[in-house]
Amino acid sequence: MLQRTARRSVVRRILIATFGACIAIPAVQAQNYPTKTVRMILPFAGGSDTVGRLVATSLSESLGQQVVSDPRVGASGNIGFLAGAKSPADGYTLLMGAVPVLTNPLLNPKVGYDGIRDFNPVALLATIPNVVIVHPSVPVKTMRELISLAGKSPGKIAYGSGGFGSANHLAAELIQSSTKVKFTHVPYKSATFGIAGALSGEVDMVIVVISSAVSYVQSGKMRALAILDEKRNDSIPAVQTSAEAGLPGLIAVNWYAILVPVGTPQPIINRLNTESVKVMSTPEMRERFAKIGGAIHTRTPEQTAEFLRAEHARWSKVISGASIKAE
Numbered sequence: 001m002l003q004r005t006a007r008r009s010v011v012r013r014i015l016i017a018t019f020g021a022c023i024a025i026p027a028v029q030a031q032n033y034p035t036k037t038v039r040m041i042l043p044f045a046g047g048s049d050t051v052g053r054l055v056a057t058s059l060s061e062s063l064g065q066q067v068v069s070d071p072r073v074g075a076s077g078n079i080g081f082l083a084g085a086k087s088p089a090d091g092y093t094l095l096m097g098a099v100p101v102l103t104n105p106l107l108n109p110k111v112g113y114d115g116i117r118d119f120n121p122v123a124l125l126a127t128i129p130n131v132v133i134v135h136p137s138v139p140v141k142t143m144r145e146l147i148s149l150a151g152k153s154p155g156k157i158a159y160g161s162g163g164f165g166s167a168n169h170l171a172a173e174l175i176q177s178s179t180k181v182k183f184t185h186v187p188y189k190s191a192t193f194g195i196a197g198a199l200s201g202e203v204d205m206v207i208v209v210i211s212s213a214v215s216y217v218q219s220g221k222m223r224a225l226a227i228l229d230e231k232r233n234d235s236i237p238a239v240q241t242s243a244e245a246g247l248p249g250l251i252a253v254n255w256y257a258i259l260v261p262v263g264t265p266q267p268i269i270n271r272l273n274t275e276s277v278k279v280m281s282t283p284e285m286r287e288r289f290a291k292i293g294g295a296i297h298t299r300t301p302e303q304t305a306e307f308l309r310a311e312h313a314r315w316s317k318v319i320s321g322a323s324i325k326a327e
Contacts, residue, residue, distance in 0.1 A: 033091055033268050034065040040094045042071045043080025051256045052096035058279035078104055078111050085113035089263035097259040102312045106319045107165040107326035116312055121304035122258040122269055123276040128294035129229035129253045130171050131213050133222040134205045135198055143226040143245035150181035158184040160194030160203040165326045171207040171252035173322045178249050209254050210235055210293035228252040235293040273301050
């Protein structure tokens with residue numbers, strides 16, 4: 001009996017020691033992290049690429065190890081998102097996340113990843129709002145007038161987008177579902193072609209990131225109706241927000257967040273969050289984002305997860321309500 005009790009005691013001590021060692025390993029990893037080059041997967045060209053490279057350069061200095069940009073563009077971001085989801089969960093692969101990491105799987109469940117289940121959020125970094133702009137020939141000057149015109153003549157207002165399931169398309173669907181009006185969708189190969197279509201009068205309206213619209217609004221080539229955000233934007237301060245226009249639910253911003261593969265040790269996530277918040281809080285970074293109409297919005301991993309869940313639920317409702325499927 002005494003021998004069995006002694007053996008059990010030894011086994012118990014071994015198990016406790018092993019468990020304690022397992023807990024200690026991530027903490028030690030985080031303390032020493034990073035010990036080699038870190039890569040930042042960039043799933044898109046354009047704004048996401050610009051933000052990602054800017055953050056990667058700043059993190060290199062903050063972490064003391066090089067953070068290299070790794071462009072994996074194509075398939076509406078799915079190539080990069082899938083590469084991020086399938087990477088080792090060791091903190092050496094970061095992903096520059098944006099709205100499509102959540103909406104693409106909703107549009108096509110066969111993409112091979114899930115934006116919520118397959119990633120751990122590190123930090124929300126910044127947002128850049130969208131703005132509704134119309135050709136000067138469209139007889140409306142406010143968002144309310146646009147909704148009124150569309151309500152009287154369903155389908156009369158045609159809008160351009162970067163294609164089915166693009167951010168421009170989903171933002172327009174959000175307006176339609178919120179106001180019960182009907183526009184005519186004209187998909188283009190990209191948002192750039194959509195803007196060109198609006199400039200030429202081929203379509204009446206387009207919803208684009210504010211940095212792409214400012215020059216056309218200031219020159220009078222296009223008319224801005226509303227910023228789809230909670231606050232006015234310093235780039236075009238005279239333009240109302242959707243809430244000021246009496247439509248508070250119309251929020252559609254381009255956000256940027258650092259994600260890592262699910263299972264990445266929490267101490268490493270916390271370290272990355274601390275360094276990300278630090279680099280994003282500098283006056284230089286704030287100034288850079290202000291120049292493109294953006295704003296810094298850093299959050300903890302937990303707050304970022306909450307933000308992503310809310311975004312996922314909101315766009316899921318829009319996509320299912322409009323029965324949108326990726327082509």
